[in-house]
Amino acid sequence: MTFANVGTLGAQPGRRDELVAHLTRPGAELAAHGCLLYEVGVNDEEPDTVFVIELWSSAEAHRASLELPAVQESIAAARPLLSGVFGGHRFDVVGSPLRGTP
Template identity: 40%
Template sequence: MYGLIAKMRAMCGERDALAALLLEATTGMPGCLSYVIAQDPADADALWVTEVWVDAAHHQASLELPAIREAIAQAKPLIAGFEIRIETEPLGGSGL
C-alpha cells in the first residue's frame, strides 16, 4: 500500500471552503482505500489530509482523473501552501 499525510494551509478564512471542495471531489477514486480530511484544532487555516492507496500508481493515476483535475484547479486559489508532506507504507488497520 501507499500512504500520504499532508498538512495543507488554506488562505486566511478559506479553510471551510477548501475542506468542502476536497470532501466533494475525492469520492470514488479507483484504488483509494481511505481519504480523510481533518481540521487542525490548533490552527484555523490548516487541514490535514491522510490518504491510503492500493499502491503509488493508483495515487498518481488519480491526479489525471477529470474530476480531480477540476478540483485541483478550483482549490488552487484557496491554498496558501503545504507545510508537511510525508509518504508512508501502510501495513493495515481498521477499515483497510
C-alpha cells in the same frame, strides 16, 4: 502494497472551511481508481491548515489518480483557497495491528 499519503494543506486565511467543504464533496471516482481511504481533518490550534490522510492500493494508483480529469478539475478549483504551504509524508504501509497482517 498499500500506499499512504499524509499531508497538510495551507488554506488562505479564513478560507479553511471552504477548503474542507471542497475536499469532502461526495464522489466515487477516487474509490474506483484505488483510493481506500480519504479523510479530511482540522485542528483549531492551526486555523489555516487542513489535514488529509489518504490510503491507496498502490503508489501507482495514487499517481494515476492525479491525471484523472475530475481530479485535475478539483485541484484547479481548490487553488484559490490554498496558501501554497504544504507538508506531509508518503510511505508504503507495512502492517497494522487492526488488520493483523500487511
